[in-house]
Amino acid sequence: MAREIVKKVKNAVLYSDGCIRIDGVRASYPHLDKAWAKNESDRAKFSITGLAPKETHEEAKKLLVEEINKLLTSSKIGKLAAEHKFVRDGDNAGKDECEGMWVIKASENADRRPSCRNRKGTQLTPDEVAEVIYPGCWVNILLRPWAQNNQHGKKINANLIAVQFVRDGERFGEGPIDDEDVWDELDDDADDGYDFGESDDDL
Numbered sequence: 552m553a554r555e556i557v558k559k560v561k562n563a564v565l566y567s568d569g570c571i572r573i574d575g576v577r578a579s580y581p582h583l584d585k586a587w588a589k590n591e592s593d594r595a596k597f598s599i600t601g602l603a604p605k606e607t608h609e610e611a612k613k614l615l616v617e618e619i620n621k622l623l624t625s626s627k628i629g630k631l632a633a634e635h636k637f638v639r640d641g642d643n644a645g646k647d648e649c650e651g652m653w654v655i656k657a658s659e660n661a662d663r664r665p666s667c668r669n670r671k672g673t674q675l676t677p678d679e680v681a682e683v684i685y686p687g688c689w690v691n692i693l694l695r696p697w698a699q700n701n702q703h704g705k706k707i708n709a710n711l712i713a714v715q716f717v718r719d720g721e722r723f724g725e726g727p728i729d730d731e732d733v734w735d736e737l738d739d740d741a742d743d744g745y746d747f748g749e750s751d752d753d754l
Contacts, residue, residue, distance in 0.1 A: 554566045554570065555567040560610035560613070561608075561610045562603070562610065563610065565614060570712055571614065571615065571695070572693045573601060573608075573615075573655060573691065575604075575607065575689060576608075576690060576692060577652075577720055578600075578684055578687065578689070578714075579600040579648060579686055579723060580598065580599065581598075581599045581684050581686060582597055583597055583667050583680045584680045584681040585597075585677065586660075595661045596660060596661060597658060597661070597664060598656070598657065598658035598659070599690075600655065600656050601654075601656075601690070602648065602654060603652060603655060604651060605653060611653075612653045615638045619637075619638065619696060622696060622707050626700050627700070628700055628705050628707075631705060631706070631707065635706040636706070637655060637656050637694075637707060638655050639653070639654045639656075640653065640654070648723055655694075656709065657709040657711035658709075659711040664677075665711045665713055666712070666713040666714075667684060667714050668716070669683060670718070672715070675716075684716050686723035686724060687722040688716060688718070689718045689719075689720050690714050690715060692711070692713070692714050692715075693711075693713040694712060695709065695712055696708070697709070
């Protein structure tokens with residue numbers, strides 16, 4: 552069955568199968584090339600945190616809240632604390648990169664790898680994903696909200712369906728270290744560059 556658009560707002564689209572696409576968010580903690588777990592006792596999952604600027608994503612946030620409220624009603628959960636929802640206010644996160652952002656978290660089980668694509672829509676291999684989608688780049692994400700109401704607690708979570716790279720951004724964290732300017736060019740017939748002299752066995 553084809554996925555149809557139910558509602559479209561600035562930077563967000565709601566589809567007939569319950570999926571929501573959020574456009575133009577910064578990727579934070581992307582674990583998309585392989586499933587990851589914070590602790591050994593945790594179940595490994597694919598995941599990403601999307602940081603949506605408040606100044607451009609107010610309508611998108613409202614759409615997400617509408618769908619969250621529908622799930623709260625249909626699942627008979629009722630009221631739920633902010634920390635148990637997949638959308639949170641970044642100003643309360645205590646992290647510089649989250650200031651002025653809506654924080655959107657989504658994950659998927661290790662046996663259901665999310666689709667990852669480049670800006671042209673071409674599918675990326677796991678090795679390519681690790682290079683293309685990095686902390687700080689801008690992406691579009693497709694997720695599916697769902698209600699958890701069981702012995703493990705009450706939450707409104709989001710499955711991660713797909714991620715598309717949009718454009719480069721300033722990398723979060725230190726990132727790869729550029730070592731290009733520390734190496735000299737070696738002649739093809741040069742020796743190995745190490746001269747330890749004769750061994751005197753005095754070390």
